Amino acid sequence: MKELKTNTENNIQRRKFIRNILFSAAALFFPKFIGAENVGKIKDWVLFGDYNAKDHLWGMGIDINKCIGCGRCVNACKVENNVPKVPYYFRTWVERYRIYKGKDTVVDSPNGAIDGFKPQPESDGQVIRSFFVPKLCNQCDNPPCVQVCPVGATFRTDDGVVLVDKDYCIGCRYCIQACPYGARYINPETHTADKCTFCYHRIVEGLSPACVEACPTQARIFGEVKKKASPLMRFMRRHAIGILKPSLNTEPKVFYANMDMEVR
Numbered sequence: 001m002k003e004l005k006t007n008t009e010n011n012i013q014r015r016k017f018i019r020n021i022l023f024s025a026a027a028l029f030f031p032k033f034i035g036a037e038n039v040g041k042i043k044d045w046v047l048f049g050d051y052n053a054k055d056h057l058w059g060m061g062i063d064i065n066k067c068i069g070c071g072r073c074v075n076a077c078k079v080e081n082n083v084p085k086v087p088y089y090f091r092t093w094v095e096r097y098r099i100y101k102g103k104d105t106v107v108d109s110p111n112g113a114i115d116g117f118k119p120q121p122e123s124d125g126q127v128i129r130s131f132f133v134p135k136l137c138n139q140c141d142n143p144p145c146v147q148v149c150p151v152g153a154t155f156r157t158d159d160g161v162v163l164v165d166k167d168y169c170i171g172c173r174y175c176i177q178a179c180p181y182g183a184r185y186i187n188p189e190t191h192t193a194d195k196c197t198f199c200y201h202r203i204v205e206g207l208s209p210a211c212v213e214a215c216p217t218q219a220r221i222f223g224e225v226k227k228k229a230s231p232l233m234r235f236m237r238r239h240a241i242g243i244l245k246p247s248l249n250t251e252p253k254v255f256y257a258n259m260d261m262e263v264r
Helices: 002-029 034-044 072-081 144-148 174-178 210-214 231-238
Strands: 056-063 092-102 105-108 129-136 154-156 162-165 222-223 253-255
Touching: 056 129, 056 162, 056 231, 072 092, 072 129, 072 210, 129 210, 222 231, 231 253
Parallel strands: 056 253
Antiparallel strands: 056 222, 092 105, 092 129, 154 162
16 A cells, blocks of 8 residues: 555656656747746736736835834744745845945845844944845846746736746746845745745735835835835835846836945
C-alpha cells in the first residue's frame, strides 16, 4: 500500500513537471499562446462584483520623515496576506539608514523590521542623520518582471497593480532576478513567486491596504494616481517627490517624500 501511494505521488509530480516544461516551451516558441488575448483569461480571477479596474489607477506615497520604524506595517502585511512567519519572506519591510560623518552610509533591516529597531547607542556620535525607509513592490507601469515571465503568470491589471497567478507560475525565479527592487520571493509553501499586491483583495472592496491602516503616523498614503482629489495626489502636490532607481525607467507608482539622495 505504501509503495502504491509513493508511485502515485511520483506520477503526479512527473505530470506537473511535464506540464510545466510544455507550457514553458509553448511560451518560448509560440509567443501568441501567452499573448494579451490569453492574459485576459488569467485576469478573470481578480474581478470582484461591480469593481471596474479600468476606472482606477492605484499608487502609494510614503513620507520618510513620518516613518518611525515601528514595524507595524510589516506585521499587518504578514497577518493579512498569510506571508510565512519565518524570516526572509516579506511583501513589505523597513530599512534604517544611518549616515556617518566622513564614512559610508549603513543600511540595516533586522527581520524586515517586524519587531522594530534597537535604540542607537549614545556612543555612536558619528551618525549625522538616521531615518527609516519602507520598501515594497513598486507596481511599475513598465514592469521588468512581467516582461521576463515565460508563462504569463505575472501580469499587470488595468488599475496598475502587478499580480501573480499562482496557478500559472512555475517557480522559475526569472521575475525575482528581474525585479530591481528586491520585492519578490519564492513562497516556501506554494513554491511560486510572491510579492506585494497593494492588498488587492481589499482595494477592490473599497478598503485600504493593511500596511496603510496599521501605520500609526500615517507615513503611508494610498490612492488614485490620476484623480486630482485623491489623498495621494494631494500628498504629491504638497511634497517634493522622488522614486527609487529612476534611471531604470520602470515607471514605479510608489512615491517618496523627503527622500535623501542616499536612499537606494
